[in-house]
Amino acid sequence: MPFIQELISGTLDSEKFKFYIAQDSLYLEHFARALAIIAARSNETEQVLDFIRFAEGAIVVENALHNNYFKEFDITKNIPQSPSCHHYTSYLLKEAALAQVEVAMASVLPCFWIYKKVGDYIYQHQNKKNNPYQTWIDTYAGKEFDLLVNKAIRICDEAANSCTAVQQGKMTAAFLKSCQLEWLFWDSAWRLEQWPFPANILIDTGVHYR
Numbered sequence: 001m002p003f004i005q006e007l008i009s010g011t012l013d014s015e016k017f018k019f020y021i022a023q024d025s026l027y028l029e030h031f032a033r034a035l036a037i038i039a040a041r042s043n044e045t046e047q048v049l050d051f052i053r054f055a056e057g058a059i060v061v062e063n064a065l066h067n068n069y070f071k072e073f074d075i076t077k078n079i080p081q082s083p084s085c086h087h088y089t090s091y092l093l094k095e096a097a098l099a100q101v102e103v104a105m106a107s108v109l110p111c112f113w114i115y116k117k118v119g120d121y122i123y124q125h126q127n128k129k130n131n132p133y134q135t136w137i138d139t140y141a142g143k144e145f146d147l148l149v150n151k152a153i154r155i156c157d158e159a160a161n162s163c164t165a166v167q168q169g170k171m172t173a174a175f176l177k178s179c180q181l182e183w184l185f186w187d188s189a190w191r192l193e194q195w196p197f198p199a200n201i202l203i204d205t206g207v208h209y210r
């Protein structure tokens with residue numbers, strides 16, 4: 001995707017990067033809650049612990065974004081979620097709350113796996129010294145992240161083993177839906193996506209967790 005290519009070359013318009021970081025911070029806030037709901041609904045104690053740790057990880061990443069980028073790039077706080085961010089987080093929270101827990105686990109797996117794949121791709125293809133986005137690039141390249149992603153994949157494989165073919169089909173569908181929404185998330189930052197309302201419609205409802 002052009003967003004990824006320009007992140008690698010360091011030529012990405014800083015407005016697009018700022019848009020991505022601001023929306024990702026909102027995404028992570030909701031993603032952590034979806035993970036915590038899955039933890040609460042898990043049947044195995046080990047899985048409860050793993051999803052609590054994943055939720056903690058999402059909050060830690062969110063804090064790191066805040067501390068590293070909000071100041072450095074002068075990113076505005078308290079902006080509303082973009083349509084794609086709103087759609088993705090609402091989907092994950094719906095799955096976490098209402099779907100069979102194994103299906104909910106499959107719905108969050110692309111969040112881990114795609115960042116591992118994209119992170120590795122970026123790391124291997126980087127060709128620029130003093131890339132302004134280097135700190136972000138390094139976030140998803142380490143061994144620790146590798147272990148976390150492998151654990152998320154293993155949990156889903158184990159969960160799938162206890163499911164019927166119909167349930168496995170639902171897991172696959174949820175996985176693919178989130179893959180599409182990951183794509184949409186990058187694309188929406190590239191497009192600096194806005195709500196298509198006229199200016200007289202109030203788009204920020206002012207409802208935020210923090």
Ligand SMILES: Cc1ncc(C[n+]2csc(CCO)c2C)c(N)n1
Nearest residue numbers: 027054055057058061111112115185
């Ligand atoms: C849109 C979007 N999708 C996935 C991630 C990746 N991610 C965020 S926190 C975390 C680990 C949770 O313990 C992972 C894999 C992201 N940053 N933004």
